[in-house]
Amino acid sequence: MRLFYHLAIDLGTTYSVVWLLSTDGYSQEPTFVALKRDSHLPLAIGQEAKQMHGLVPTHIEVIQPLRGGVISDFEVCSVFLQRLIKKTLGRRRGIVRNVLFCLPWGATDVEVRAYRKQLELYPFSRIYLIREPLAAALGADISIENPNGNILVDLGGGTTEITTLSLNGVVQCTSLKVGGNNMDQAIQQAIEMKNFFCIGPTTAEKIKIKHGSIAPVIEDYLFEIKGFHRFYHLPRKIELNTVDIRAALEASAQKVLRGINSAFETLTPELAADVSTNGVTLAGGGAYLKGWTDRISQRFDLPVRIPAEPHLCVIRGMKKILTRLKEYRFLLEE
Ligand SMILES: Nc1ncnc2c1ncn2[C@@H]1O[C@H](COP(=O)(O)OP(=O)(O)OP(=O)(O)O)[C@@H](O)[C@H]1O
Ligand SMILES: [Mg+2]
Known part of the structure; x- marks a missing residue:
């Protein structure tokens, strides 16, 4: 004891x-x-x-x-x-x-x-x-004590924090009011608008985790969900396409990409040189969402690193x- x-x-x-x-x-x-x-x-x-x-x-x-x-x-x-x-x-x-x-x-x-x-x-x-x-940086094994610039993006449920770190300190941090919760809401709203179908936030989160993506990294498919049909006013099942989920998540993904872009614009030339080698490290549960690596590397032509179990960083x-x-x-x- x-x-x-x-x-x-x-x-x-x-x-x-x-x-x-x-x-x-x-x-x-x-x-x-x-x-x-x-x-x-x-x-x-x-x-x-x-x-x-x-x-x-x-x-x-x-x-x-x-x-x-x-x-x-x-x-x-x-x-x-x-x-x-x-x-x-x-x-x-x-x-x-x-x-x-x-x-x-x-x-x-x-x-x-x-x-x-x-x-x-x-x-x-x-x-x-x-x-x-x-x-988060320590948990993602970023050696923050070195005079070496790193960019860490923590994709949380309530916010996304984009931080530039060097020499044991934070050079700059921007907190965006966009996170996993907004993505869940976007899925809920998209299904309601397109299919006249209501689902709860827990179902929306499950859909995001299981079928969500922000880039076509897997072949699209149809899947079934249960909820309330607003046209028939009855509990029903409907089929959805993963393409529609990706479309629903696009606005949130764009906000995060714009936030990363703004962080790059504030880098000093020395930090920019470091970041061009170190790339971007992702942390937080949102880093599991399929497609982040593709989207970030395509847009900024930089390496992307996702540590193991990013939600535990x-x-x-x-x-x-x-x-x-x-x-x-x-x-x-x-
Ligand atoms: N496999 C997955 N795919 C997509 N999103 C996921 C996955 N697993 C978890 N998430 C999402 O990650 C978010 C939670 O991440 P995390 O635990 O880092 O956030 P938090 O610490 O609660 O939020 P914040 O840091 O904003 O206060 C939730 O929105 C959850 O739906
Ligand atoms: Mg968090």
Whole structure:
């Protein structure tokens, strides 16, 4: 039995990941909370709550406490964090000594104070904060300590962050208000407009993950989905073509490509020379979407690198920091 624990928490808009020092695995849960509408009593969090989304009776509501990468509902977020930490610690007894928590690059002083307040509700001995792109870069094995420019694109659920890094620091970071959630909504809207057919956000996400692409990297095919037909006013099944899903995702893909283009325009000639060799590194769950490598390399004629398990880049970077705290302390905010 251990007496002290160290935790790393990556609180994401759609998925949150926790790592407990000394264990190998990560626990990942969708950032969802199901509450009783009148008493606000929490009923479930994570996967269990996400599964209820769109299926609950009127006395239950399912809430996502983060929007666009930042906390939008503090009370509910607190419930989520509390339960997530409890779930991670399980039956272990002891003190959580160090907690490393990541913040979006653009979090303002007010937001940082709010995050800190949120964490001070727990009996942690020490709270460390790290900016998300730095953690993601470490997790993507970018050697940030070198005088060598790198561009990292973190394709998250709520936002896409495009960061230029060099010499242990962020040269520039742009956060685009476009992410996996917008893509899910675009799929929902396209199906509704073209087929008079309604699907929920969970189904839209499943379609994106299974059948979505932003370049014709595989042969197109037809697949079946279930939902509500607005013309017949009845539950129905329909067939869709993967071409239509690609068309629905195009506007979001264009926004990201334009964002990358803007990041290139701000590079100094030295950084541009480095980036021409290092290319673009993708992180975040959105990096799994089929076609990013083709689109980015075709448009910019640069190499594209997607590390293994890109959705875990941030937590992997945080794990590196917690296990070598002295070495990386200078990157942290206390
Ligand atoms: N195989 C896949 N194909 C396409 N998209 C995927 C795949 N797997 C996950 N995603 C998408 O990745 C997004 C989640 O990524 P990630 O966990 O990095 O985001 P987050 O940290 O919750 O969000 P943010 O960083 O914006 O706060 C979701 O929109 C999810 O649908
Ligand atoms: Mg994230």
